[in-house]
Amino acid sequence: MSKATHILLITSAIISIGAVLLWQGTGGDYYTKFQVVEQVERKIDPNDPLAAAGFYDTESTVETVRRDEFRFGLLPTPSGLFDRHILAVLSVAGPFWGITFISIFVDLKRRRKS
C-alpha cells in the first residue's frame, strides 16, 4: 500500500469516527435536521380559562413544538446539490472512503503488474 493510500485510509477513518461521534452527539437520528418537530409535556397555566373550564383532563398537556436544532443524521435528505441537508455521516465520510478504496484498488493493480 502506498504512502498516499495510507494517509487516505487514516483520514477516512478519522473523519468517519468524527462523523459518527457528531451523529451520536446530536441525537443519533436517521436524517439530518435543522428543525425538530416533537411533542413535549407542558404544564397548564392555572389561569388559562380553558383549564378552569375543564377542557383538559390533567394538569399538563402534550404540546407539539417546532424548534431550530441541528441533528447530524446518518443519511442526507437534500432537495438539491447545495441544500444544507446534504450534510450527513454518509455524505461526509462516504466520498473519503470512495477515494480510499479507489486508491487501494490502483495500488493492488500496480502491485500485480510489477
Next chain:
Amino acid sequence: MLSILFLYGIHTTAMVAEDASGDRMMFYVNDPAGRNAVVFKSEAPLEDIVGTTGNISGYMAFDPTNPNAGGSGKFMVPVASLDSGIPLRDEHIQGEAWLNAAAYPMIVLTIDELKDITEVKKTDEAQTYDVVAAGTFTLHGVTKAIEVPGRITYLRENDATSKRLPGHILAARSEFTVALEDYRIAGAPGIVGSKVGETIDIEVSIMGSTGSEKPAME
C-alpha cells in the same frame, strides 16, 4: 406520511347556510397567529414521524344555550402546509405516491352531527362537553364516514378570552386514527409498514370564535 388533517369547513359564502340550525353561533376557525394545531404521528419499526400544521380554517356551529341540539362544522388543512421538520420528506408527503397535493390539495373534516354529548363542567362563563363528532373525512380525494371522540369548551367572551380571540370562543380537541389503505394511499414501495405506519394518529386542537373573520377558503 401522511398526514391528516382536517379542518372544518369552508365554502365561506355558504357557511351560515350550511348550518341546519339558525340558533347556533358560528365560531370561525381562522387564527392569524397559527395557534391552532393539527398533529400527525406515524410509528413504524424504522422511524417515528411527527408533523404538524397551524394552517387550519373553517367553522364550528354550536348553540351553548341548547348544547343537546348538537352542532356541526367543517375544517380544512392544505396538504402543502404539513411540516415534518425535513423539507425533502415534506416534498415526498405532498408527492403523487403519498398525498398528491397537486390533485388533492385539501384535507377536509366535515362534522354533520355531534352526538353522545356529555357535560363535563358548566359554569356561568364556560361549558365543557365530551362529544362524538360524526361526519366525513376527506383525504387523498377519498371521502369516508368517520366518528371521532372529542371535547369542546365554550367560553363566554370576557377579558381573559379577548386576549386570545375576539368574541365568544369554542375550543375543540380530538384524537383519532386513520388507515392509509382506507384512503388509497400506497406510498413508495416498501415504505408503509417499515418507515411509515399503516395507520396515522391525528391530534387536533383548535379554537374558533364568533369575532374571527370568516376564513377565505376554496
